[in-house]
Amino acid sequence: MLEHGGRLREAARRFNRPVEQWLDLSTGISPFAWPIPALPQSIWQRLPETDDNLSGVAGDYYGAPAALPVAGSQAAIQALPLLRAPSRVGVLEPTYAEHADAWRRAGHAVRSVQLDDVADVLPQLDVLLAVNPNNPTAQLLTTEQLLKWHAELASRGGWLLVDEAFMDVTPEHSLASFTDREGLIVLRSLGKFFGLAGLRLGFVLAAPALLGQLEKALGPWAVSGPARAVGLAALLDASTQQLWRYRLKTASERLDALLIQAGLSGGAGCGLFQWRESERAERLYLNLAGQGVLVRLFPALNGLRFGLPHHQRDWERVEQALNTSMRAPQ
Structure with missing residues (x-):
């Protein structure tokens, strides 16, 4: 089986942290919940x-x-x-x-x-x-x-x-x-x-x-x-689609700025995730996971893919985890 993002249960077992204590940023899936209509039986x-x-x-x-x-x-x-x-x-x-x-x-x-x-x-x-x-x-x-x-x-x-x-x-x-x-x-x-x-x-x-x-x-x-x-x-639902584009674009730009502020500059991104390459990629992945923040590691590329946080408390948690991880010894 090929590896994919979103394997939260596996991360929970590996790092001995309950699933509900994680912030999962390992996929490129929108963090916003689309309004599902009621379906007839x-x-x-x-x-x-x-x-x-x-x-x-x-x-x-x-x-x-x-x-x-x-x-x-x-x-x-x-x-x-x-x-x-x-x-x-x-x-x-x-x-x-x-x-x-x-x-x-x-x-x-x-x-x-x-x-x-x-x-x-x-x-x-x-x-x-x-x-x-x-x-x-x-x-x-x-x-x-x-x-x-x-x-x-x-x-x-x-x-x-x-x-x-x-x-x-x-x-x-x-x-x-x-x-x-x-x-x-x-x-x-x-x-x-x-x-x-x-x-x-x-x-x-x-x-x-x-x-x-x-x-x-x-x-x-x-x-x-x-x-x-x-x-x-x-x-x-054209109106929600328009709102989603604005929200995702704004969130991706915010995440880009947050990564640059933490010292991870020179990357790229789209409306659903940000990408960074670093010689410390694996160490950063482990440091973030140790704080319950799951991102996607690409070892062969020395790269990390960051999905978008949702709530303000998630943004604050990512910022703190990034700052702690970037200050940690290599």
């Missing part, structure tokens, strides 16, 4: 109805010509490699490890690609995969660059697959509106921006023919009825 008793216009509502929200609901973008990450014959796949790294793992397990030849090397490597690839903004480094690729890569790949039947799980705060940078182009696939998720990771609902944006193949591969009732109902309500 019939939703739990009936099979999911696919003529509820969830695809149309999602297309309007993302600005995409077509959208396929899936059980979280992870379902698409695992299924899409099954739709291609053995291919040469490049994964722009460092990034979310599930992508490379899924393509490799499906029998494809996978290679790690660095941003500076894409131009040289692209002629040797059938598929290029990028996460934008990137997880965990928050690097943001331009629309122009991505569409240029797509055009080259598509000219020979290739794919550009872009995971936009953290894009909702900055929708102006999304490729969603271009996904009627053959070979361009975008993944979106309700887990991060909407703070609904447990709902397991995401969307694949692509040309209708490819979406039809993917829907067939996933089988009937791929998304539960309750998930469809909550997803519809969230995607239609």
Whole structure:
């Protein structure tokens, strides 16, 4: 199993601190609780109805010509490699490890690609995969660059697959509106921006023919009825979406300033997390964990990803933990 953030019970056991005493900043999930509507009992008793216009509502929200609901973008990450014959796949790294793992397990030849090397490597690839903004480094690729890569790949039947799980705060940078182009696939998720990771609902944006193949591969009732109902309500709630963008952008800027004040400058961030690299990353992770603040450590990168605190008491706790950790002996 690959490691992910949010493994709070494991941290509680490792550091011998009860779960309820932790402040979990190890994921990039919004700390704000989306207002869940009351669901009728019939939703739990009936099979999911696919003529509820969830695809149309999602297309309007993302600005995409077509959208396929899936059980979280992870379902698409695992299924899409099954739709291609053995291919040469490049994964722009460092990034979310599930992508490379899924393509490799499906029998494809996978290679790690660095941003500076894409131009040289692209002629040797059938598929290029990028996460934008990137997880965990928050690097943001331009629309122009991505569409240029797509055009080259598509000219020979290739794919550009872009995971936009953290894009909702900055929708102006999304490729969603271009996904009627053959070979361009975008993944979106309700887990991060909407703070609904447990709902397991995401969307694949692509040309209708490819979406039809993917829907067939996933089988009937791929998304539960309750998930469809909550997803519809969230995607239609434009006023809360606007508020969420403001709150998340403001919180991320506040966290950036807090990290700089503590001595962790020179990083990057998006609307849902901040990223820092440091030779002391592992020691800082342990020092913070010793105070009940869980962040995500990336040992190979000497990096830490910080999710967003919520309440004022959480911000004060993070500030104190950071100051104590930065003063601790190396």
